[in-house]
Amino acid sequence: MEIAVGSTNPVKIDAVERTVERDEATVRPVAVDSGVSEQPRSVAETVTGAENRARRALEATGADYGVGLEGGVARLEGTPGLSLIMWGAVTDGDRLERGAGPTIRLPDDVAARLEDGRELGPVMDELLGTEGLAEGAGAVGVFTDRLTDRTAALGQAVACSFGPFLTNYYDADS
Numbered sequence: 001m002e003i004a005v006g007s008t009n010p011v012k013i014d015a016v017e018r019t020v021e022r023d024e025a026t027v028r029p030v031a032v033d034s035g036v037s038e039q040p041r042s043v044a045e046t047v048t049g050a051e052n053r054a055r056r057a058l059e060a061t062g063a064d065y066g067v068g069l070e071g072g073v074a075r076l077e078g079t080p081g082l083s084l085i086m087w088g089a090v091t092d093g094d095r096l097e098r099g100a101g102p103t104i105r106l107p108d109d110v111a112a113r114l115e116d117g118r119e120l121g122p123v124m125d126e127l128l129g130t131e132g133l134a135e136g137a138g139a140v141g142v143f144t145d146r147l148t149d150r151t152a153a154l155g156q157a158v159a160c161s162f163g164p165f166l167t168n169y170y171d172a173d174s
């Protein structure tokens with residue numbers, strides 16, 4: 001089984017590899033355009049980015065599945081502040097499934113910098129004096145004192161978008 005991932009960010013590739021380890025898949029990174037802004041700012045835009053990446057990765061490779069992962073920030077109904085969200089999408093060329101990773105509220109000073117139109121990755125690097133934090137533990141790692149990290153968090157989005165292809169519980173869906 002070959003799985004194309006619409007990104008070359010090592011943290012996304014790792015997240016897919018670790019999640020599908022059991023199924024002995026070959027994971028192939030492919031650079032694609034997400035078709036949304038560098039920093040998606042709503043659930044809808046984040047999901048669209050993941051969908052575009054999944055479709056484009058499949059088209060570019062002819063793999064069995066295309067996987068897209070997208071990070072975003074959003075003000076969520078029922079919770080205060082600005083949240084970091086992440087979504088996954090998987091397609092086999094026919095069906096497309098979507099599933100989310102965890103959500104975490106961003107500290108107010110980080111939220112304020114994002115409201116100025118900036119991207120989370122660079123804002124985190126500036127704040128912490130790091131380089132490429134988004135390709136390692138990620139903001140979710142830092143803000144949880146490493147109880148989780150970006151690989152594990154994105155892995156949940158992979159499980160919830162790819163997993164439905166592996167069961168027959170969805171077979172009756174229209």
Ligand SMILES: O=P(O)(O)OP(=O)(O)OP(=O)(O)OC[C@H]1O[C@@H](n2cnc3c(O)ncnc32)[C@H](O)[C@@H]1O
Pocket residue numbers: 006007008009012038039040069070071072084119120121122124133134135137138139140141150
């Ligand atoms: O190369 P790609 O696949 O685009 O990888 P990316 O890190 O840019 O990931 P996204 O485009 O999906 O994420 C949109 C923005 O949100 C940032 N982001 C998302 N999750 C993050 C995290 O846990 N830590 C730091 N930045 C994060 C990311 O760096 C981007 O600036």
Ligand SMILES: [Mg+2]
Pocket residue numbers: 038
């Ligand atoms: Mg990006």
